[in-house]
Amino acid sequence: MKFPSWGLYPKILNEAAIELKGPQLPSLDTTFLPRGNGMSYGDVCLNDGGVLGLTKGLDSFLGFDAKLGTLECESGVTLDQILRLVVPYGWFLPVIPGTKYITVGGAIANDVHGKNHHLRGTLGNHVIEMNLVRSDGTHHTCSLAKESELFCATIGGLGLTGLITKAKIQLIPIHSALLESEQIVFHSIEEFLQLSQETDRDWEYSAAWLDSLNAQGERGIFLRAKHSETRISLEPHSDAGKFRVPFYFPNGTLNGFSVRAFNFLYFHKNIKRRSRSIVHYNPFINPLDNILHWNRIYGHNGFLQYQFVVPSSSPGKKALKDILAGLRRTNLGSFLTVIKVFGDKLSPGWMSFPMPGITLALDIPSPYGMDVLKILNQFDVWVEEVGGRVYPAKDARMSKEAFRRFFPNLEKFRAYLDPKFSSSFKRRMGF
Amino acid sequence: MNIVICGATSRIAHCVARDYAAPRNRFLLVGRDEAKLKTIAEDLKVRGASEVAFLVQDLSDSQSAGKIIEWARSRFDQIDIVLVAQGLLGDQMADQKDFNGLVKVLETNYLAPAVLLAHFANVLEAQKKGRIAVITSVAGDRGRMSNYHYGSAKGGLSVFLSGLRNRLNHSGVSVTDLKLGFVDTPMTAQFKKGILWVSPEYVAPRIIRSIEKGKDTAYIPGFWRCIMCVIRNIPGPIFNRLRL
Numbered sequence: 001m002k003f004p005s006w007g008l009y010p011k012i013l014n015e016a017a018i019e020l021k022g023p024q025l026p027s028l029d030t031t032f033l034p035r036g037n038g039m040s041y042g043d044v045c046l047n048d049g050g051v052l053g054l055t056k057g058l059d060s061f062l063g064f065d066a067k068l069g070t071l072e073c074e075s076g077v078t079l080d081q082i083l084r085l086v087v088p089y090g091w092f093l094p095v096i097p098g099t100k101y102i103t104v105g106g107a108i109a110n111d112v113h114g115k116n117h118h119l120r121g122t123l124g125n126h127v128i129e130m131n132l133v134r135s136d137g138t139h140h141t142c143s144l145a146k147e148s149e150l151f152c153a154t155i156g157g158l159g160l161t162g163l164i165t166k167a168k169i170q171l172i173p174i175h176s177a178l179l180e181s182e183q184i185v186f187h188s189i190e191e192f193l194q195l196s197q198e199t200d201r202d203w204e205y206s207a208a209w210l211d212s213l214n215a216q217g218e219r220g221i222f223l224r225a226k227h228s229e230t231r232i233s234l235e236p237h238s239d240a241g242k243f244r245v246p247f248y249f250p251n252g253t254l255n256g257f258s259v260r261a262f263n264f265l266y267f268h269k270n271i272k273r274r275s276r277s278i279v280h281y282n283p284f285i286n287p288l289d290n291i292l293h294w295n296r297i298y299g300h301n302g303f304l305q306y307q308f309v310v311p312s313s314s315p316g317k318k319a320l321k322d323i324l325a326g327l328r329r330t331n332l333g334s335f336l337t338v339i340k341v342f343g344d345k346l347s348p349g350w351m352s353f354p355m356p357g358i359t360l361a362l363d364i365p366s367p368y369g370m371d372v373l374k375i376l377n378q379f380d381v382w383v384e385e386v387g388g389r390v391y392p393a394k395d396a397r398m399s400k401e402a403f404r405r406f407f408p409n410l411e412k413f414r415a416y417l418d419p420k421f422s423s424s425f426k427r428r429m430g431f
Numbered sequence: 432m433n434i435v436i437c438g439a440t441s442r443i444a445h446c447v448a449r450d451y452a453a454p455r456n457r458f459l460l461v462g463r464d465e466a467k468l469k470t471i472a473e474d475l476k477v478r479g480a481s482e483v484a485f486l487v488q489d490l491s492d493s494q495s496a497g498k499i500i501e502w503a504r505s506r507f508d509q510i511d512i513v514l515v516a517q518g519l520l521g522d523q524m525a526d527q528k529d530f531n532g533l534v535k536v537l538e539t540n541y542l543a544p545a546v547l548l549a550h551f552a553n554v555l556e557a558q559k560k561g562r563i564a565v566i567t568s569v570a571g572d573r574g575r576m577s578n579y580h581y582g583s584a585k586g587g588l589s590v591f592l593s594g595l596r597n598r599l600n601h602s603g604v605s606v607t608d609l610k611l612g613f614v615d616t617p618m619t620a621q622f623k624k625g626i627l628w629v630s631p632e633y634v635a636p637r638i639i640r641s642i643e644k645g646k647d648t649a650y651i652p653g654f655w656r657c658i659m660c661v662i663r664n665i666p667g668p669i670f671n672r673l674r675l
Contacts (some may be wrong), residue, residue, distance in 0.1 A: 019620050022467060057442065057617065060474035074470070085478065 003052055006295055007041035008302025009366070009396050010048075010424070017052040023074065023165035025133055026053070031422035032135070034159045036076065036103030040110060041305040042396030043424035044158050050422060053163065055105055061085065062166060069171040070128065075105030075164040080237075082169075087236035091171040092227070095123040096285050100237075105164040110393040111156035111352040113342070115205040115223075115285060118196075121345030122354055124155035126170045132162035135420035144348060153416035155349030158392060160421045174227045177234050179205070179284050181225035184274045185267075188218060189321065193312075193358070195222045196341040202226070205285065210337040211263040212327050212362060220339070221270050225284050237282035244292040251299035254365040259335050288336075301366035304396055306376060309342060309359040310388035319382040320358055327362070330375055334362035350409035353391045361394070373397055392425060400430045433507040435459045437490055437499070437547060438517025440467040442616040443566065445474075446635035447514065452478035459503055460485040462517075490517045491539035493546040500550040509558060512642060513551050515544050515565040518585075520618050523578050533580055540584030545591050552595055555604045563599070564607040564642045565592055569650065571610070572659040575675040589648075596647060605645030609638055612655040 003017055017035070018026050025032065031050035038045045058076035065071075066089045071082060079093055080100040086092065097112035111124045120126070129143040132154060140162070142151035154161045186192050192208055199206045203224040210220040288294050295302070308323075310316035327334065338361045342354045364372060380390060380402040389406035390398050404410055414431055434451055436444050439460035448458060452475045460483065462468050468485040475483045486502050488495050503510060519539040526532035544565065555561040570578055571586030589608050596606035613619065613628045634651050641649035650656040662675070 019617055021617055022464075022470075060470045061477035062470070062473045064477045 003035065003038055003046075004302075005041055005043060005045050005396075006039045007305055007394075007396060008295060008298070008300065009304065010043055010046070012046055012048050012424075015046065015048055015050070015052060017054055019054045019057055020076075020163075021057060023058060023131070023133060023163075025135055025163055028135055028420050032420055033423045034075075034105060034109075034163045034421075036106035037078065037101055039099055039102050039106070041394040042392075043428060044110070044392055044395070045106070046424040047422060048424045055103055055163075058105075058165065063168075064089075066091070069173060070168060071171055072166060072168040073104060074166050075108075075130075076103050078103055079107060084236045086171055087174075087177050088234045090173055090175065090234055092174045092281075094120045094126040094170065094172045098286065099289055100286055101289065104167050104169070105159070108155055108164055108167060109157060109159040111347055111349045111354075112393075113354050115207045115225075115340065117345070117354055118200040118206065118341060118343035119204060119345075120172070121343065122156075122347040122349070122352055123169075124347040124349045124352060125345060127151075127155065128168040128170055130154065130167040131165045133165055134162040134418050136418075148348075150416055152348050152350050153413050155347060156351040156353065157349070157413065157416070158351065158423060158425065160418065160423065160426060161416045162418045162421070174234075176228040176230075176232055177236065177281055178228045178278050179225040179281055180228050180276065181223065181279050181284055182274065182276045183270060184222045184224075185270065185272070186220055186222055189317070189324075192218075192220065192222060192339065193317075193341065195224075199224045200341065200343065207338055207340040209266075210339050210360070211267050212324060212334050212337040213260050213263055213331070214267075215328065218324055219267065220337075221267070223284070225279070227281075228278065235280075237280065242290050242292055245294055245296040248296045248300050249298070251301045251366055254298060254303075254335055259365075262335065298363075298365050303366060304364040304368055304372075304376075305361065305394035306364060306379070307353075307359060307361035307391040307394045308379070308383045308388055309353065309355055309357045309391075310383055310386050311355070311357040312341070313386070315386045316357055316388065319386045319388065320360065322382055323360070323379050326375060326379065330371070332362075332364055332372065332375070334364060337362045350413050351392075351407055353389065353393070355389070357388060361391075368397075377402070395425070398429075400428070403429045432456050432511040433459075433509060434512045434514070435461070435503050435507070435510055435551075436514045436516060437461045437544075438515065438566075439471060439485070440464050441516045441518070441566075441618075443611070443614060443631045443634055443638070444514060444516035445471055446631040447516075447638050448475055449478055450635050450639055451512075452480040454479050454481055456480055457482040457507070458484070459506055461488050461490065461499055463487065463489050490547070491519065491535065491543050493538065493543040496543070496547040496550045499547065500554065504554065510551070510554060510561055512561065513548075513555070513563045514642075515548060515563075517544065518566065518568075518618065519581075520578075521580055523580055526580055536580045537584050540581060541587045541591075544588055548591065548595060552599060552604075556599060556602045558604075559602050560604065562605045562607065562642055562645065563592075563595070564609055564638070566609045566611060566638075567592070569610050569612050569655045569659050573663050573670075575662075577675060605642075607641050607646050608648040609641060610648060610650045610655065610659075612650070612652055612658075 033047035035052040055076035058074035063072040206224040440462040472483040521536035568585040570582035
């Protein structure tokens with residue numbers, strides 16, 4: 001059985017996997033990495049030459065207080081399972097990233113963020129307490145008040161500080177599973193930033209899809225939504241209506257030409273300046289969850305994902321514009337470019353990615369030869385020069401030097417690494 | 432409904448229990464691993480079960496049946512469903528030399544469950560209602576060189592169920608033989624998974640449907656009915672030359 005990452009790159013040659021039978025570590029004679037659903041794009045969830053500890057059997061709920069909105073569960077429970085349980089009681093996850101099909105352990109290890117970061121921060125901001133077991137046999141219960149350093153090291157800690165066995169999360173109350181949503185077309189980054197500023201005060205969720213290849217400059221569709229106060233319906237999402245990509249498309253299906261064509265059609269389909277509708281949370285927050293195995297569209301060679309954040313200062317905005325111009329110049333056809341403004345809420349995680357500023361996420365279909373890798377390294381330099389950083393959960397190619405500059409807390413974090421835990425990402429970054 | 436599950440820490444049993452965890456459903460769980468039983472009990476309660484109690488007991492010991500039944504009757508006035516889910520795959524090759532392993536496989540998969548079912552049968556017969564469901568295996572349909580220890584025990588249990596069904600039919604109690612094919616669980620972790628394999632989440636709702644319908648024998652997934660029909664009918668001289 002193979003355990004690739006979502007981006008299908010890098011390819012793994014030699015990896016063993018053990019299904020964890022309970023909240024304990026097996027005896028380890030090689031390096032170990034806990035593994036949830038493996039939805040990270042690059043190599044943070046890979047351990048070539050070592051062992052993966054599959055947490056899918058750790059999927060029990062341990063407690064749910066429907067009055068206070070606190071949920072305790074094992075680390076292999078997925079966000080999808082949590083929503084199905086809590087939505088009918090009028091509760092919701094405070095943070096949901098691009099997909100709900102990830103485990104709580106994985107969500108904490110990457111300190112995920114979502115379309116409501118401007119209001120709620122990351123998932124790490126909502127973890128009340130969690131339990132870890134380490135290879136020296138010790139069990140730890142940590143929170144901001146107890147063993148807080150291990151807590152802060154583990155949030156965004158990429159699974160390297162120990163095995164998270166269970167966690168308690170504070171949910172947010174909702175009146176409705178339906179969202180009032182609005183979509184607005186914009187024709188420049190300035191317009192986008194203006195929209196974000198107006199939006200982020202009153203709307204729970206916001207993000208924008210960007211046509212990164214348009215020769216005339218950036219244009220896109222700004223999306224914002226909030227839970228309805230009036231349409232009281234607490235139906236959780238269902239599995240009906242899912243589409244499955246049945247096979248791997250040929251490598252190169254997505255390229256500069258095809259992506260331009262898609263972007264053109266998509267943009268013009270949504271060209272009406274502003275439109276409102278009522279939608280269920282599922283297609284708004286996780287539109288791709290209804291297309292199973294969408295990564296197969298990128299072919300067997302997979303794809304790279306690049307997400308960075310830069311401050312909203314003028315140098316930050318300039319770096320953003322330079323990167324977008326760089327993409328157009330090199331015709332790197334990103335299909336799913338998303339841009340969002342992060343809020344000020346800082347995560348307790350030392351290795352957490354979001355910071356106040358503008359974040360852009362883009363995908364790069366194969367082939368990614370030396371010229372693509374060179375251009376991305378150049379982008380890293382521009383990001384780093386303005387004090388920004390790149391998201392490890394999506395990375396398969398950043399250099400060790402860049403990583404050290406992006407994450408000044410690395411030395412502090414290293415003190416809490418479990419000596420028997422490792423990942424392909426950790427070894428590539430050389431820490 | 433009052434539901435008793437023996438072998439409750441089995442992954443399949445856990446998935447079945449989850450699907451049954453609705454308000455007014457009460458559970459008694461029996462298994463060997465206390466920590467796991469505790470976790471499963473919490474899980475079922477969060478998912479809606481109104482009451483969950485567990486008994487820590489080694490189900491491979493046929494002497495334990497009396498104790499289990501006593502405990503169940505002390506907690507439930509009436510038992511609506513009994514699910515027997517424990518099993519031990521064993522290691523066919525090793526157990527051909529290590530007969531203790533063979534004995535364990537036969538005890539866990541045939542002797543102990545049969546004695547346990549004999550106890551439950553009397554209770555449900557007196558109630559004149561209820562449903563018994565037992566997880567056996569397609570391996571019981573014909574002994575094959577690769578796993579006839581396990582296969583014969585499960586097969587023997589299927590015959591036991593057939594007789595029990597005949598007897599209990601006269602009291603309005605259904606006895607369902609759940610013949611499962613290849614399911615991806617901790618018990619089968621070492622096997623390479625192929626196209627015939629399904630997940631516990633796939634199997635659980637089908638088990639429930641079979642129990643609700645009071646089916647005699649259910650092959651899950653259904654295509655095993657055809658496959659085993661073919662396997663059963665391969666003439667001896669040909670079958671014996673194979674290495675199935």
